[in-house]
Amino acid sequence: MSDPNTAQLLAEWRGGALDARNALIxxxxxxxxxxxxxxxxxDRNSSLSTGDLxxxxxxxxxxxxxxxxxxxxxxxxxxxxxxxxxLVDHARAxxxxxxxxxxxELTTEVEGNLRxxxxxLDSALLRLKVVDAQLAELVEMRYxxxxxxxxxxxxxxxxxxxxKRRWVVARSWLLDALNNPIENx
Amino acid sequence: MTxxxxxxxxxxxxxxxxxTDPADPDAWLNERTAGRDxxxxxxxxxxxxxxxxxxxxxxxxxxxxxxxxxxxxGAYRIGERIGAGGMGSVYLATRDRGDFEHTAAIKxxxxxxxxxxxxxxxxxERQILAQLRHPNIAQLFDxxxxxxxxxxxxxxxxxxxxxxxxxxxxxxxxxxxIDMLLQACAAVAFAHANLIVHRxxxxxxxxxxxxxxxxxxxxxxxxxTGLNLPPIxxxxxxxxxxxxSLTPGYAAPERMTGAExxxxxxxxxxxxxxxxxxxxxxxxxxxxxIIARATRPNPEDRYGSVDRFAQxxxxxxxxRPVSSFSGGPGYAFRKFVAxxxxxxxxxxxxxxxLIAAFAGTTVAYFAAERARAEEAQRFQDVRNLANYLLxxxxxxxxxxxxNTSARADxxxxxxxxxxxxxxxxxxxxxxxxxxxxxxxxxxxxxxxPVERNLGLGTDAKTNLVRAEAILGDLHKESDSPQIAxxxxxxxxxLGLIAIYRDNDAExxxxxxxxxxxxxxxxxxxxxxxxxxxxxxELTRNVMDRQSYNEEYDDLLAAADAQEAFLDSxxxxxxxxxxxxxxxxYAWYYRGxxxxxxxxxxxxxxxxxxxxxxxxTMEAETPNxxxxxxxxxxxxAEGYAAAARIGKVDESADLLFSARDAVKRLAAIEDRxxxxxxxLITIEETYAQHLADIGDYPxxxxxxxxxxxxxxxxxxxxxxxxxVGWSEMILGGIAASAxxxxxxxxxxxxxxxxxxxxxxxxxxxxFHASFLSGLRANVERCRRxxxxxxxxxxxxxxxxxxxxx
Numbered sequence: 001m002s003d004p005n006t007a008q009l010l011a012e013w014r015g016g017a018l019d020a021r022n023a024l025i026x027x028x029x030x031x032x033x034x035x036x037x038x039x040x041x042x043d044r045n046s047s048l049s050t051g052d053l054x055x056x057x058x059x060x061x062x063x064x065x066x067x068x069x070x071x072x073x074x075x076x077x078x079x080x081x082x083x084x085x086x087l088v089d090h091a092r093a094x095x096x097x098x099x100x101x102x103x104x105e106l107t108t109e110v111e112g113n114l115r116x117x118x119x120x121l122d123s124a125l126l127r128l129k130v131v132d133a134q135l136a137e138l139v140e141m142r143y144x145x146x147x148x149x150x151x152x153x154x155x156x157x158x159x160x161x162x163x164k165r166r167w168v169v170a171r172s173w174l175l176d177a178l179n180n181p182i183e184n185x
Numbered sequence: 186m187t188x189x190x191x192x193x194x195x196x197x198x199x200x201x202x203x204x205t206d207p208a209d210p211d212a213w214l215n216e217r218t219a220g221r222d223x224x225x226x227x228x229x230x231x232x233x234x235x236x237x238x239x240x241x242x243x244x245x246x247x248x249x250x251x252x253x254x255x256x257x258x259g260a261y262r263i264g265e266r267i268g269a270g271g272m273g274s275v276y277l278a279t280r281d282r283g284d285f286e287h288t289a290a291i292k293x294x295x296x297x298x299x300x301x302x303x304x305x306x307x308x309x310e311r312q313i314l315a316q317l318r319h320p321n322i323a324q325l326f327d328x329x330x331x332x333x334x335x336x337x338x339x340x341x342x343x344x345x346x347x348x349x350x351x352x353x354x355x356x357x358x359x360x361x362x363i364d365m366l367l368q369a370c371a372a373v374a375f376a377h378a379n380l381i382v383h384r385x386x387x388x389x390x391x392x393x394x395x396x397x398x399x400x401x402x403x404x405x406x407x408x409x410t411g412l413n414l415p416p417i418x419x420x421x422x423x424x425x426x427x428x429x430s431l432t433p434g435y436a437a438p439e440r441m442t443g444a445e446x447x448x449x450x451x452x453x454x455x456x457x458x459x460x461x462x463x464x465x466x467x468x469x470x471x472x473x474x475i476i477a478r479a480t481r482p483n484p485e486d487r488y489g490s491v492d493r494f495a496q497x498x499x500x501x502x503x504x505r506p507v508s509s510f511s512g513g514p515g516y517a518f519r520k521f522v523a524x525x526x527x528x529x530x531x532x533x534x535x536x537x538x539l540i541a542a543f544a545g546t547t548v549a550y551f552a553a554e555r556a557r558a559e560e561a562q563r564f565q566d567v568r569n570l571a572n573y574l575l576x577x578x579x580x581x582x583x584x585x586x587x588n589t590s591a592r593a594d595x596x597x598x599x600x601x602x603x604x605x606x607x608x609x610x611x612x613x614x615x616x617x618x619x620x621x622x623x624x625x626x627x628x629x630x631x632x633x634p635v636e637r638n639l640g641l642g643t644d645a646k647t648n649l650v651r652a653e654a655i656l657g658d659l660h661k662e663s664d665s666p667q668i669a670x671x672x673x674x675x676x677x678x679l680g681l682i683a684i685y686r687d688n689d690a691e692x693x694x695x696x697x698x699x700x701x702x703x704x705x706x707x708x709x710x711x712x713x714x715x716x717x718x719x720x721x722e723l724t725r726n727v728m729d730r731q732s733y734n735e736e737y738d739d740l741l742a743a744a745d746a747q748e749a750f751l752d753s754x755x756x757x758x759x760x761x762x763x764x765x766x767x768x769x770y771a772w773y774y775r776g777x778x779x780x781x782x783x784x785x786x787x788x789x790x791x792x793x794x795x796x797x798x799x800x801t802m803e804a805e806t807p808n809x810x811x812x813x814x815x816x817x818x819x820x821a822e823g824y825a826a827a828a829r830i831g832k833v834d835e836s837a838d839l840l841f842s843a844r845d846a847v848k849r850l851a852a853i854e855d856r857x858x859x860x861x862x863x864l865i866t867i868e869e870t871y872a873q874h875l876a877d878i879g880d881y882p883x884x885x886x887x888x889x890x891x892x893x894x895x896x897x898x899x900x901x902x903x904x905x906x907x908v909g910w911s912e913m914i915l916g917g918i919a920a921s922a923x924x925x926x927x928x929x930x931x932x933x934x935x936x937x938x939x940x941x942x943x944x945x946x947x948x949x950x951f952h953a954s955f956l957s958g959l960r961a962n963v964e965r966c967r968r969x970x971x972x973x974x975x976x977x978x979x980x981x982x983x984x985x986x987x988x989x
Contacts, residue, residue, distance in 0.1 A: 131192040165203050168235055169196055175234040 010074055021078070028075075028082050077137070077155050080145025087144070088122045117178075124177040128170070135170040142167065195227035202228070222757055254293055255331055261339060263291060277342065289326055290342040292403075293335050317381060321372035323392070323402040343392045343400045351393040352462060362462050363502045365391070368399035370455060370495035377448045377491060386454035388461060449484035452494055456480035456487075459498065471501050474808040481806075600627065600644075617655050618667060624652035625674055632682060642682055649675045666711045669703045670719050676700030677726045684733055697727050714758055721750065721767040728774040737778040744775035762802065769798035773819050776826070785826040789836065792823030796839055800846075808849065814863070816846035821867050824874070833877055840874055843867050865891055865907075869914055881922035888915040892931075904947035909938030913959060913978060920972050928975070929966035936963050 006027070012020035121143075129136040134156075141147040141155070149167070153160045198217060207213035210232075218225035254263050254276055261278040267290065278291040314325045323341040330336050346354060348369075352362060369391050373383060383390070383401065392400045456479025459472075466472050475497045481487045488494040625648070632645030653675050656668050680696035683689040700723050707716055724747045731740040748771050751764050758764055776791030796819040803812040820843025827836030844867050851864045868891055875884035892915055895908045916931035936959050942948040943956070958978040965975055 131189045132196055135196070165200055168203060169200050169231070172199070172231040172235040173192070173196065176230050179234070 006075070014074070024075070024078055025082055028079050029086075032079060032083050033086055074155055076145045076147050076151055077141050080140045080143075080147065084122070084125075084140055084144040087118055120178055121174075124174055127177060128173060131173070135166060135173065138163070138167055138170045139174055142170075191224060191227060194224055195231060198224070199228050199231045202232075254291075258291060258331065258337060258339070259327060259329070261289060261291060278339065288342050289339050291337055291339050293331065293337045314381065317376060319372055319375045321368045321399045321401060322376065323400045340402065341400070343394065343402060345392040345394040345400065347389045348391040348393060348399075348458070348462065349388040359463065359466060360502065361397070363498055364397075365393060365399050366455070366459055366462060366498060367495055369401060369458070370491050370498070372399065372401045373451050373455060374491040374495070377451070382448055383451050383454075386451055386458060388458060391458065447484060448490070449487050452487050452491055453480050453484075455491065455494060469501075470807060475501060477806055600648075614659060614662070617659055618671070621652040621655040621659075621671055624648040624655070625671060625678070628652070628675075629678060642687075646679065646682060649679055664706065666707045666713075666716060669706045670715060672703040673700040673719055673723055676703065677723050680730065681726060684730055690734060693730055697723070697730060701727075717750075717754055717758065718763055721747065721763070724750070725767060725770050728770070732774060732777060735781065737782050740774055740778040744771045744778070747771040762805075765798065765802060769795045769802070769815070769819075772798065773815065776819070777822060780822060780826040783829075785830045788826040789823060789830065789832065792819050792826055793836075793839065795819040796823050796842065800842065803846070813846045813850040817843045817850065817863055817867060819843075820846065821870050824870065828874070828877055833874070837874065840867075840871060844871060865895065865911070869911065872918065873914065876918045876921055881918070881924075884918050885915070885922060885924070885927065888918055904942045904945065905938040906942045906948060906952050909935040909942070910952065912938070913955065916962075917978065920975055923972055925966075925972040928972060929963070932959060932963050933966065935959060 006024070009020045009024050009027075013024060125136050125139060128139065137156075138152065141152050147155075149160055149163050152158075152167075153163045156163065158166070198214075201217075202210055202214065205213070214225060214228055218228065254266075254274070257263060258278070260280050262281055264277040264279060266274050266276050275290055275292045278289050280287050280289065315327065318324060323343050326339040326341070328336065328338040345351070348365060351357070352365075355361070357365070369386070373386065376383060383403075385403070386401070390401060390403050392402055394400060456476050459479070460467055460476045463472060467476070475494070478486075478497075479488055479494050488497075628645040628648040631641035631648065632643075653672065656672050656675070659665075660668050660672075676696045676699045680693045680700065683693035683696060704716065704720050704723060724743060728740055728743050728747070731737075731743060748768060751759065751768050751771070754764055772791045773795035776788045776793075776795060778788075779785070779791060780788035796816060799812050799815040799819055803809055803816060806812070820839040824836045824840040824843065827833070827839070847864045847867050868887065872884050872887040872891065875881075875887060888911065892908060892911045895911055899905065899908065912931045912935035916928045916935065919925075919927035919931060936956075939948060939952060939956055939959065943953065948956075955978050958976060962975050962978065
């Protein structure tokens with residue numbers, strides 16, 4: 001056990017140490033890449049559903065370290081971001097080696113069966129970040145991390161009703177943006 | 186194009202709305218966004234997206250549980266559930282009573298989801314919907330309410346995939362995708378012909394069977410008009426909340442105002458559908474133009490019918506020129522040409538708006554749906570009329586330019602319907618106003634000089650006078666702004682007909698004055714955006730008259746007044762496309778007038794401004810023919826004005842821009858003579874430009890080419906003056922180049938053609954004014970006078986030499 005454990009890294013990251021965050025990402029990355037690859041192989045429509053799997057990955061990672069609920073939330077939030085990067089990279093790679101636009105969709109199981117074009121979702125999120133970074137994070141945690149309102153409240157320090165309300169706003173903004181894409185994004 | 190600052194405000198407001206949960210969210214929002222329409226629209230868009238998400242996810246925010254379905258409904262036994270959504274569930278059902286057995290789909294809507302209005306409407310329309318039989322429409326068999334009050338619909342069971350899913354799964358080619366769109370268009374056009382509007386065409390309502398047949402589902406019942414889901418309260422009767430039930434991205438913007446859906450609404454959605462399905466090709470300029478026209482914010486700017494949209498899609502697929510409007514030129518066009526030739530040749534223009542109010546078809550006919558419940562007779566009549574004008578007439582206009590008998594037949598049929606309406610002893614004011622507006626629209630199609638017309642000026646006048654009588658009676662009972670606006674429209678068209686057709690200056694002056702008086706009648710408090718637009722349009726037509734009559738002082742004053750008037754508009758209207766267009770026209774007329782009174786130094790910047798404005802607008806709505814025309818004229822005249830004050834170098838780009846615009850116009854309106862003629866006019870200016878910069882060989886070559894193509898285009902009906910005109914210019918260029926032989930040959934030929942035309946009484950006064958100068962030069966040729974001593978072609982006549 002020469003490596004610092006996850007709880008330690010988390011504590012350091014929250015204290016502002018970017019190295020610690022990077023170490024956490026490195027730890028999450030292989031597991032999340034494996035999840036993404038498995039989903040992509042299994043799903044002939046190239047649709048990805050992530051939520052529960054990320055949860056599993058994080059739980060696997062943190063189980064031995066005995067993290068608190070808030071810590072778990074932070075790990076999930078971080079995993080959400082990592083997952084987003086992996087998926088978007090993947091979608092870009094797919095697009096670039098095919099002449100025809102080949103869509104990779106994200107299916108969220110957070111609610112119903114919404115399906116999103118990953119690249120479009122990603123660029124909408126970049127726009128949302130400019131408008132309201134917190135909303136963009138919320139989408140990331142919910143759609144890419146499959147986090148519950150409870151988890152998000154724990155990570156962000158917002159009350160659950162506020163998370164719910166902000167979530168409605170974020171989702172509305174996103175759907176509107178996806179339906180009215182900016183050309184040549 | 187969203188502005189982050191605005192978005193932030195909208196987000197905050199939307200959040201506050203969710204938190205406050207006011208009893209009347211619309212009123213709350215109106216209050217909070219008073220005077221800030223953009224902000225309100227933005228918040229409404231978010232609300233609308235929220236509701237769509239709620240529907241799509243089965244009501245995640247408020248799980249309404251599905252009651253178990255009854256075992257049977259009518260003759261159908263209900264089987265397995267094949268779908269579920271926010272609205273309710275869809276079940277397979279088998280008909281096992283009666284003579285035959287078949288499978289259907291039954292959609293059971295959750296109680297309370299459909300507004301009373303929609304349920305009512307459905308009850309009324311069920312018969313019509315059930316009769317809507319088309320291979321591309323999933324047929325509705327029946328509908329009703331279950332014992333617990335849930336509305337249900339029994340329809341044809343479609344075993345297929347939603348459009349986008351289908352395209353993905355078969356990796357559909359472009360041709361296949363277009364084919365599906367065309368099938369969907371056929372279905373919608375058929376429904377429109379029966380006055381049924383789908384209301385909510387989205388990819389999920391367009392199914393494709395394994396055989397590749399499109400089936401549109403949910404006709405006329407597509408969406409609830411209000412939902413009992415927090416945070417939004419049940420809509421007040423007829424409230425604008427119904428708009429929130431639309432699918433974002435596919436619903437037309439006018440529905441945000443709570444307007445009833447029309448055929449134009451469906452055209453918008455089909456345009457969005459095309460954009461989505463053909464997204465690999467959306468950068469193609471022609472496809473982009475088709476989609477842009479289908480999805481214009483203003484319903485009247487969209488395609489007049491689904492068939493027209495489909496026609497353009499087909500043309501694009503077959504790589505034929507995409508041509509939305511290709512009707513032949515009206516009789517008035519010769520005059521335009523003559524006048525523009527004057528402009529470009531002498532750099533002095535009296536110019537016309539040649540341009541179309543390519544007005545879409547009128548709103549009056551769309552109102553037919555609304556009329557149904559009110560009055561059976563009225564409905565039947567308007568319905569016939571609507572079918573006719575919206576579909577047949579537009580189609581024929583598109584397909585048969587120059588086919589006189591077909592066009593006459595069309596107008597006659599439209600006339601029949603309107604006559605029925607006018608003759609009915611009905612005293613309903615709305616019906617009479619609608620009839621008057623129908624007659625006005627028909628008259629514009631028949632003979633408005635400023636749009637592609639049928640050349641039926643007499644009929645147009647008769648209909649306008651009849652409309653005027655109807656409006657006069659209504660006015661006697663009581664006045665209204667609608668009456669005044671309709672009257673001003675009649676006067677403007679009659680005024681234009683008087684100038685262009687009848688050469689009757691007095692009548693035209695009188696008509697425009699009456700049009701103005703009608704607008705003046707509307708009380709200050711009732712002067713809304715429509716009134717302002719009508720006023721600006723009337724002024725534009727007045728400027729056209731002044732330009733035609735060469736009343737330059739008045740024209741300059743009118744242009745100033747028009748600009749001041751536009752300045753007085755409310756902020757949002759001032760920034761609108763209409764205001765920008767009217768302003769560009771004002772600049773154009775002002776520049777044109779100044780150029781004619783030889784104030785080129787002032788004219789050039791005005792024409793340049795106008796040209797640039799038209800060009801900017803055209804970049805926003807590519808291939809808009811009206812704008813292309815105006816880029817052409819303002820560019821050509823601007824160049825001519827600049828050339829006369831020696832600014833050839835800095836104005837040459839105007840000429841090139843005009844040339845480019847008109848070439849595109851000629852390609853788009855490939856069957857439109859007027860575009861061809863305009864192109865020749867501009868090419869002629871270009872040849873003269875080459876001569877001006879001293880490149881005589883190129884100038885001569887260009888002009889010779891124009892003469893050649895026009896000779897090739899001649900037939901037994903040609904008067905020959907066009908060729909003569911071009912030869913006359915060729916002679917002028919040759920004289921400048923000291924090519925005596927070419928100058929004399931060209932002028933001699935031109936004179937022969939002009940003389941011939943005069944003998945056949947086909948030489949216009951404008952062309953005739955060159956005869957004496959032309960004769961004098963041909964005489965000098967015969968006498969052997971050196972080329973340097975030739976005289977001007979047009980000898981000043983006493984009237985024109987007066988100082989303005």
